[in-house]
Amino acid sequence: MFERITEKLQDAVRTLRGLNSITEKNITSALADVRDALLDADVSFPVVKSFLETVAQKALGEHVARSIAPGQQLVKIIHDSLVELFGEGTNFCEERPLRILLVGLQGAGKTTSTVKLAKLLARNGYVPLVAACDLRRPAAIDQLEQLAMAESISCFADRSCPSAVAAARQALAAAAERQADAILFDTAGRMQMDGPLVEELVELQRTVAAQEVLLVADAALGQEAVAVAKGFHDAVGLTGILLTKMDGDARGGAALSMKHSSGVAIKFVGNGEHADDLEVFHAERMARRILGLGDVVSLVERAQERVDREEADRLSKRFKKAEFDFDDFLSQMEQIEKMGSMSSLVKLLPGMGSANISPKELALIDQTKAIIRAMTAEERRRPHLVAGNRKLRIAKGSGVALRDVNHVLKQFEQMKKSMKLMKKPQGKKMLQQMSSQSALEQMAKLFGGTGSK
Numbered sequence: 001m002f003e004r005i006t007e008k009l010q011d012a013v014r015t016l017r018g019l020n021s022i023t024e025k026n027i028t029s030a031l032a033d034v035r036d037a038l039l040d041a042d043v044s045f046p047v048v049k050s051f052l053e054t055v056a057q058k059a060l061g062e063h064v065a066r067s068i069a070p071g072q073q074l075v076k077i078i079h080d081s082l083v084e085l086f087g088e089g090t091n092f093c094e095e096r097p098l099r100i101l102l103v104g105l106q107g108a109g110k111t112t113s114t115v116k117l118a119k120l121l122a123r124n125g126y127v128p129l130v131a132a133c134d135l136r137r138p139a140a141i142d143q144l145e146q147l148a149m150a151e152s153i154s155c156f157a158d159r160s161c162p163s164a165v166a167a168a169r170q171a172l173a174a175a176a177e178r179q180a181d182a183i184l185f186d187t188a189g190r191m192q193m194d195g196p197l198v199e200e201l202v203e204l205q206r207t208v209a210a211q212e213v214l215l216v217a218d219a220a221l222g223q224e225a226v227a228v229a230k231g232f233h234d235a236v237g238l239t240g241i242l243l244t245k246m247d248g249d250a251r252g253g254a255a256l257s258m259k260h261s262s263g264v265a266i267k268f269v270g271n272g273e274h275a276d277d278l279e280v281f282h283a284e285r286m287a288r289r290i291l292g293l294g295d296v297v298s299l300v301e302r303a304q305e306r307v308d309r310e311e312a313d314r315l316s317k318r319f320k321k322a323e324f325d326f327d328d329f330l331s332q333m334e335q336i337e338k339m340g341s342m343s344s345l346v347k348l349l350p351g352m353g354s355a356n357i358s359p360k361e362l363a364l365i366d367q368t369k370a371i372i373r374a375m376t377a378e379e380r381r382r383p384h385l386v387a388g389n390r391k392l393r394i395a396k397g398s399g400v401a402l403r404d405v406n407h408v409l410k411q412f413e414q415m416k417k418s419m420k421l422m423k424k425p426q427g428k429k430m431l432q433q434m435s436s437q438s439a440l441e442q443m444a445k446l447f448g449g450t451g452s453k
Contacts, residue, residue: 082291
């Protein structure tokens with residue numbers, strides 16, 4: 001998400017950084033690119049107008065410190081204004097049990113988001129229960145049960161319930177019996193806001209008295225986002241927004257438009273299809289990503305939460321000694337995958353906000369894993385054994401061409417040579433001089449590369 005805003009805003013930022021002074025004339029000219037970037041990303045015009053007026057007022061009234069270039073100062077003002085525009089979500093209510101009502105249009109991803117949020121809460125010490133209150137969509141209950149079971153999340157579902165309100169009452173009782181302290185209610189949606197939908201949600205809220213009412217919204221809504229957010233907020237009083245499909249929408253205007261129109265902050269964002277692909281929204285971090293300043297904090301947090309530290313330490317020692325084998329290589333790939341998709345990780349690097357890893361490159365990563373898994377245990381431990389007929393057998397077993405196996409072997413040997421070189425003084429100097437772009441290329445080469453096709 002935000003690729004289009006990011007690309008154009010980063011172009012504007014490069015221009016801004018070259019300013020020698022801040023005047024009304026050059027601000028107007030510089031912000032024209034910012035305006036075009038926001039409008040092109042489907043941010044509603046009133047939001048764009050308000051944002052630019054805020055930036056201009058701050059810039060013209062700002063005292064420029066001697067130690068900071070005027071252009072850099074203006075970039076900081078845009079960053080701070082983006083943070084204000086997104087709004088910072090607040091923590092959940094401390095009352096237990098915590099009751100969360102998830103609402104939204106049909107197809108926004110409420111059911112999957114319900115389980116993702118439950119898993120995130122479980123990682124933070126809660127005992128969650130998800131409740132099936134969508135009795136209108138065929139197979140909605142089946143979907144919730146299957147997703148919850150896959151993630152070991154407690155689920156309440158009763159297909160005999162006459163209404164969503166009855167299901168919610170029974171879910172509250174079930175949560176008490178199972179000693180759950182967070183209850184997430186998955187509700188029905190429609191293609192658009194209508195009377196029956198609003199009435200059902202209002203009645204549900206009266207019944208469960210949810211402390212948190214989250215609007216689950218597709219990030220690709222665009223201009224429609226304003227009306228959707230306002231409609232649900234007027235009906236049930238939203239406390240936050242959960243944006244889904246952030247990995248698929250290149251525009252991102254919905255995020256800015258919904259916060260401005262409803263006054264409700266974005267609290268969570270979904271970045272993929274896996275259960276772990278949901279994260280707390282941080283306005284400042286997102287502003288840094290959009291402006292190409294990177295988000296190393298989120299990268300580190302992902303590593304701390306999802307990576308096996310003992311395994312990471314073991315691999316680190318092996319890599320430093322250049323003693324690693326294909327088992328280590330495969331383990332390293334799996335550790336990084338736990339942190340999220342390669343595309344999402346790259347965007348957290350400074351200067352890489354608009355970078356993309358192509359589907360072809362991602363497919364090569366999967367191909368590399370298939371080749372390694374087609375090796376015997378002995379071959380993975382002793383890579384030098386892979387030659388001649390062994391290569392042919394591995395190629396056949398992984399469904400690839402012989403040249404693909406040769407490419408992986410070549411990349412593996414190159415990586416071992418690089419690791420040995422890094423132990424030497426000249427290697428450490430080379431590592432320090434690597435740019436972000438070369439780092440990205442190294443990541444691509446490390447996990448499959450693009451040279452074989």
